Amino acid sequence: MKYSSSKENYLKAIYHLQGESKMVSTNSLAASLQARPASVTDMLKKLKKEKLLHYEPYLGFRLNQEGKKVALQIIRKHRLWEYFLVKKLHFGWDEVHEMAEELEHLTSTRLIDRLDRFLEFPQMDPHGDPIPDANGKLSQLKQTSLLNLPFNRAFTVSGVSGQSQEMLEWLGQKNIRIGTRLEVRNKLPFDNSVEIKIKNQLPVTLSEQVAKNILVHE
Amino acid sequence: MKYSSSKENYLKAIYHLQGESKMVSTNSLAASLQARPASVTDMLKKLKKEKLLHYEPYLGFRLNQEGKKVALQIIRKHRLWEYFLVKKLHFGWDEVHEMAEELEHLTSTRLIDRLDRFLEFPQMDPHGDPIPDANGKLSQLKQTSLLNLPFNRAFTVSGVSGQSQEMLEWLGQKNIRIGTRLEVRNKLPFDNSVEIKIKNQLPVTLSEQVAKNILVHE
DNA sequence: ATAATTATTTAGGCTAATCTAAAAAAATAT
DNA sequence: ATATTTTTTTAGATTAGCCTAAATAATTAT
Ligand SMILES: [Mn+2]
Ligand SMILES: [Mn+2]
Ligand SMILES: [Mn+2]
Ligand SMILES: [Mn+2]
Numbered sequence: 001m002k003y004s005s006s007k008e009n010y011l012k013a014i015y016h017l018q019g020e021s022k023m024v025s026t027n028s029l030a031a032s033l034q035a036r037p038a039s040v041t042d043m044l045k046k047l048k049k050e051k052l053l054h055y056e057p058y059l060g061f062r063l064n065q066e067g068k069k070v071a072l073q074i075i076r077k078h079r080l081w082e083y084f085l086v087k088k089l090h091f092g093w094d095e096v097h098e099m100a101e102e103l104e105h106l107t108s109t110r111l112i113d114r115l116d117r118f119l120e121f122p123q124m125d126p127h128g129d130p131i132p133d134a135n136g137k138l139s140q141l142k143q144t145s146l147l148n149l150p151f152n153r154a155f156t157v158s159g160v161s162g163q164s165q166e167m168l169e170w171l172g173q174k175n176i177r178i179g180t181r182l183e184v185r186n187k188l189p190f191d192n193s194v195e196i197k198i199k200n201q202l203p204v205t206l207s208e209q210v211a212k213n214i215l216v217h218e
Numbered sequence: 219m220k221y222s223s224s225k226e227n228y229l230k231a232i233y234h235l236q237g238e239s240k241m242v243s244t245n246s247l248a249a250s251l252q253a254r255p256a257s258v259t260d261m262l263k264k265l266k267k268e269k270l271l272h273y274e275p276y277l278g279f280r281l282n283q284e285g286k287k288v289a290l291q292i293i294r295k296h297r298l299w300e301y302f303l304v305k306k307l308h309f310g311w312d313e314v315h316e317m318a319e320e321l322e323h324l325t326s327t328r329l330i331d332r333l334d335r336f337l338e339f340p341q342m343d344p345h346g347d348p349i350p351d352a353n354g355k356l357s358q359l360k361q362t363s364l365l366n367l368p369f370n371r372a373f374t375v376s377g378v379s380g381q382s383q384e385m386l387e388w389l390g391q392k393n394i395r396i397g398t399r400l401e402v403r404n405k406l407p408f409d410n411s412v413e414i415k416i417k418n419q420l421p422v423t424l425s426e427q428v429a430k431n432i433l434v435h436e
Numbered sequence: 437a438t439a440a441t442t443a444t445t446t447a448g449g450c451t452a453a454t455c456t457a458a459a460a461a462a463a464t465a466t
Numbered sequence: 467a468t469a470t471t472t473t474t475t476t477a478g479a480t481t482a483g484c485c486t487a488a489a490t491a492a493t494t495a496t
Binding site (some may be wrong): 089107115 | 223261303307308316317321324325326327328329332333336
């Protein structure tokens with residue numbers, strides 16, 4: 001089973017769009033891949049013929065077991081390479097996504113397994129996302145968004161969703177990264193923005209948009 | 219300037235075939251790329267249009283300055299990744315070529331320069347071939363083939379050309395690798411095979427074919 | 437010098453991955 | 467229930483990279 005980079009990108013994007021077996025729409029996939037809906041329809045037919053997803057014209061589609069398995073291997077490669085780039089080559093967490101977008105398509109399984117060992121089997125990528133193991137198993141850590149936190153209790157940042165280059169950079173400047181300990185001081189009722197405190201630092205106010213994207217655990 | 223993997227493979231193959239600005243023929247390039255001569259002609263037209271080589275139909279072709287520059291960057295990436303695979307991921311020197319064949323097409327220059335630094339600027343790849351620097355400069359080390367050696371003087375293996383998977387493996391078994399010290403004991407006049415001696419090992423006889431491919435320096 | 441052989445190019449086709457424009461189906465609004 | 471809007475699919479084209487078969491040029495042998 002070897003798939004083109006393009007097919008792999010489709011599978012990965014579908015995986016991210018379908019949460020727990022929710023149906024995905026042609027337009028949303030087109031948007032997430034920056035492609036035209038007509039191109040998506042073309043590719044869906046091919047992926048269906050290769051038995052990687054369920055697809056009913058006009059109704060939507062979702063990965064089947066095999067499709068998910070393939071998607072998870074690509075995600076594994078993406079995240080392991082991101083970890084390598086940050087931990088070994090000392091790139092910033094806001095710089096690695098594009099490179100990983102290419103590296104994830106390398107075909108050698110032996111290579112990725114050796115890389116995994118070389119990196120000492122990391123559990124999380126630099127953005128706090130879990131790294132699937134060689135069998136595609138994800139270690140689930142229960143995370144909550146900063147938005148739903150009780151006040152004045154310490155939490156650890158364990159992930160950031162959304163992940164625009166700009167946001168990651170900005171968070172970095174405020175010293176908000178994976179592993180940062182913080183507590184929520186207040187939540188402003190008029191715009192849902194959140195005031196947080198990190199030890200030895202001035203308080204920072206985060207908009208609802210940003211707070212929603214920061215994931216923490218105790 | 220970004221080129222497809224296919225174009226990069228063409229440029230690299232032409233670079234290896236043309237020694238010092240020697241003309242290359244359509245058939246030899248087709249053979250080295252495992253492609254049909256007609257496909258080579260197609261590609262030559264495109265590479266000529268992109269001003270990467272001189273090409274006169276029926277007469278032959280060779281890379282121009284720009285073409286050589288591009289080829290050397292691909293070779294740099296190939297050899298740095300091979301070094302990484304052997305030194306950091308502990309693959310054997312006979313296992314890394316295929317993987318490097320993919321890795322060499324990654325586009326990020328920042329990535330390869332950081333990798334270079336991470337590896338502490340190696341001069342040679344695992345097969346003893348020199349690694350071009352970021353500007354495409356090759357450090358030339360004068361090597362000779364085992365075939366032309368005087369008897370009973372110690373030399374160091376510094377490279378292996380040819381490089382079939384099988385030969386590399388066989389040499390490995392005989393403890394012949396980059397850095398091995400050896401001396402030639404005898405050269406058999408009837409078939410040009412060569413008898414060599416490595417310290418604390420039984421003598422080994424190498425056919426002319428193999429001896430020719432082993433490069434050494436004092 | 438001519439014929440035979442070999443090397444190279446041309447002509448014409450195929451597939452994967454994209455696109456635009458038009459048609460058709462589904463969802464939404466009146 | 468119809469009409470309008472939105473979503474999705476179909477039809478038809480394009481480009482890169484490859485192929486086979488046929489034509490042509492260059493080389494080699496007689
Ligand atoms: Mn990708
Ligand atoms: Mn990530
Ligand atoms: Mn290659
Ligand atoms: Mn090499």
